[in-house]
Amino acid sequence: KPTPAEITTCRPFLAATIGEMPRLQAILILGRIAHESTLVALGHRRTAFAFGHGARHEMPDGIVLHCS
Secondary structure (H helix, E strand, O other): OOOHHHHHHHHHHHHHHHHOOOOOOEEEEOOHHHHHHHHHHOOOOOOOOOOOOOOEEEOOOOOEEEEO
């Protein structure tokens, strides 16, 4: 399990990677840590979209998050 410092350190790379994909339509998120980090990388609060196995969330920018 990554430490909070590791998660914070990796998040800018996640945001940059997402930003380099202009045609990105969906992201498959594996686990709560990835879910929360992806939300923050997309500019949302961690609590804006609830994590749940099988949950699906449409982001305002059109990207769909699939949680597992």
